Amino acid sequence: MTVRESLLAILDQGPCYGYQLRTEFERRTGGSSPLNVGQVYNTLDRLERDGLAAKGDTDEHGHVYWQITDAGRADVRRWLDSPVGRDGAVRDDLVLKVAVAATLPGVPTVDVLRAERRATRAHLDALIAQASDAAAAPGPEALTRSLVLDARVFAAEAELRWLEHAAERLARHPEHSATLALSTERPKRGRPAAAPPVPEPAFATR
Amino acid sequence: MTVRESLLAILDQGPCYGYQLRTEFERRTGGSSPLNVGQVYNTLDRLERDGLAAKGDTDEHGHVYWQITDAGRADVRRWLDSPVGRDGAVRDDLVLKVAVAATLPGVPTVDVLRAERRATRAHLDALIAQASDAAAAPGPEALTRSLVLDARVFAAEAELRWLEHAAERLARHPEHSATLALSTERPKRGRPAAAPPVPEPAFATR
DNA sequence: ACAGCCATGTAACTTGTTACATGATTTT
DNA sequence: AAAATCATGTAACAAGTTACATGGCTGT
Numbered sequence: 001m002t003v004r005e006s007l008l009a010i011l012d013q014g015p016c017y018g019y020q021l022r023t024e025f026e027r028r029t030g031g032s033s034p035l036n037v038g039q040v041y042n043t044l045d046r047l048e049r050d051g052l053a054a055k056g057d058t059d060e061h062g063h064v065y066w067q068i069t070d071a072g073r074a075d076v077r078r079w080l081d082s083p084v085g086r087d088g089a090v091r092d093d094l095v096l097k098v099a100v101a102a103t104l105p106g107v108p109t110v111d112v113l114r115a116e117r118r119a120t121r122a123h124l125d126a127l128i129a130q131a132s133d134a135a136a137a138p139g140p141e142a143l144t145r146s147l148v149l150d151a152r153v154f155a156a157e158a159e160l161r162w163l164e165h166a167a168e169r170l171a172r173h174p175e176h177s178a179t180l181a182l183s184t185e186r187p188k189r190g191r192p193a194a195a196p197p198v199p200e201p202a203f204a205t206r
Numbered sequence: 207m208t209v210r211e212s213l214l215a216i217l218d219q220g221p222c223y224g225y226q227l228r229t230e231f232e233r234r235t236g237g238s239s240p241l242n243v244g245q246v247y248n249t250l251d252r253l254e255r256d257g258l259a260a261k262g263d264t265d266e267h268g269h270v271y272w273q274i275t276d277a278g279r280a281d282v283r284r285w286l287d288s289p290v291g292r293d294g295a296v297r298d299d300l301v302l303k304v305a306v307a308a309t310l311p312g313v314p315t316v317d318v319l320r321a322e323r324r325a326t327r328a329h330l331d332a333l334i335a336q337a338s339d340a341a342a343a344p345g346p347e348a349l350t351r352s353l354v355l356d357a358r359v360f361a362a363e364a365e366l367r368w369l370e371h372a373a374e375r376l377a378r379h380p381e382h383s384a385t386l387a388l389s390t391e392r393p394k395r396g397r398p399a400a401a402p403p404v405p406e407p408a409f410a411t412r
Numbered sequence: 413a414c415a416g417c418c419a420t421g422t423a424a425c426t427t428g429t430t431a432c433a434t435g436a437t438t439t440t
Numbered sequence: 441a442a443a444a445t446c447a448t449g450t451a452a453c454a455a456g457t458t459a460c461a462t463g464g465c466t467g468t
Binding site for chain 3: 017019041061062063064
């Protein structure tokens with residue numbers, strides 16, 4: 001939903017046409033997040049369907065201008081006011097791959113981890129180079145670009161540390177520690193035995 | 207593609223029926239990544255269409271067993287042998303939101319950052335609690351669960367550090383440093399002026 | 413003239429989510 | 441009897457990507 005909300009937020013600054021929205025989005029993220037043009041037009045149609053934006057006039061150049069609606073403005077405010085969601089299942093390719101691979105008998109998890117580590121390190125190097133270029137460049141566009149790249153550097157560093165951490169933990173365990181055969185347990189049907197109730201904490205924990 | 211490849215990798219261990227695949231996937235990720243059942247059936251159909259899996263027999267309980275094909279096995283091997291892709295545009299909700307918000311005049315980026323920091327810290331606390339529980343539990347399932355949760359802890363820590371980093375950098379700049387009005391530049395059409403050729407580096411940089 | 417951007421739009425497709433319908437089984 | 445799981449499947453939808461069609465404009 002980030003693209004959708006971002007485009008709406010840009011539209012909040014004034015009427016735009018589709019192609020312009022893409023340019024603005026890429027400019028504001030410092031070119032670090034290319035946006036497909038087709039997606040802009042799709043998104044605009046969906047925003048219109050949801051009553052958050054409305055198709056406006058076409059100027060002499062054939063530019064179709066879009067405007068934000070009151071509901072759209074409220075949506076942008078909500079987006080900015082409330083933190084990003086953490087509910088959904090995080091589908092992290094790297095993490096899930098390692099977790100699943102570690103459970104597969106006959107798969108050399110060590111090799112998988114080594115290959116991922118190499119690739120992550122290479123990726124990190126490339127990111128650091130881009131990030132330091134961006135940090136040296138002047139102007140507000142370079143600033144947001146630099147921030148986005150920094151975030152990726154931080155994320156890649158965390159991945160790399162985790163890969164090393166995972167390799168250590170898996171190595172500490174005897175042999176292919178986490179391997180799991182297909183479960184042979186017959187599934188139990190019907191209502192499961194009720195778990196004992198968890199007592200309410202006497203004090204709030206947060 | 208992670209779910210798809212993971213299911214195929216599990217299928218590589220022996221024939222499974224749909225529901226079982228979901229159970230196995232969740233078991234192998236230690237329950238840290240719930241998987242929608244509907245998606246399993248969809249995925250199986252698509253694997254069949256792509257020739258990577260085949261619908262097999264139905265047993266007396268009505269379980270529809272699926273088998274991996276040779277092409278499927280090759281696909282699993284490829285998945286395990288090659289590191290996860292880093293090409294696509296990373297659509298990080300948090301990062302893009304902050305980057306775009308920082309360019310919006312009239313938006314108190316400081317407040318946005320503070321709210322995100324609070325939420326990230328709370329999320330991190332919850333993750334740490336889960337991760338330390340999982341680390342103490344015995345068995346291979348707890349190990350993969352623990353690894354997945356550790357990865358999320360590392361990622362959340364990186365996000366938190368980045369949020370602080372971003373707040374500092376934005377504060378260091380005068381006022382709403384990164385705000386950008388809608389570009390008033392007339393776009394230039396036609397072929398752009400040719401850039402001077404970049405000389406090839408004399409030495410490999412990696 | 414041609415390459416290449418500017419600009420709009422459509423269609424098909426992918427992965428993934430959600431909701432629904434159906435029915436058997438089993439425990440409380 | 442009710443609740444909850446086991447198990448299959450369908451349909452609709454959401455977000456996003458890719459490819460295509462169309463045409464205007466402009467610098468080399």
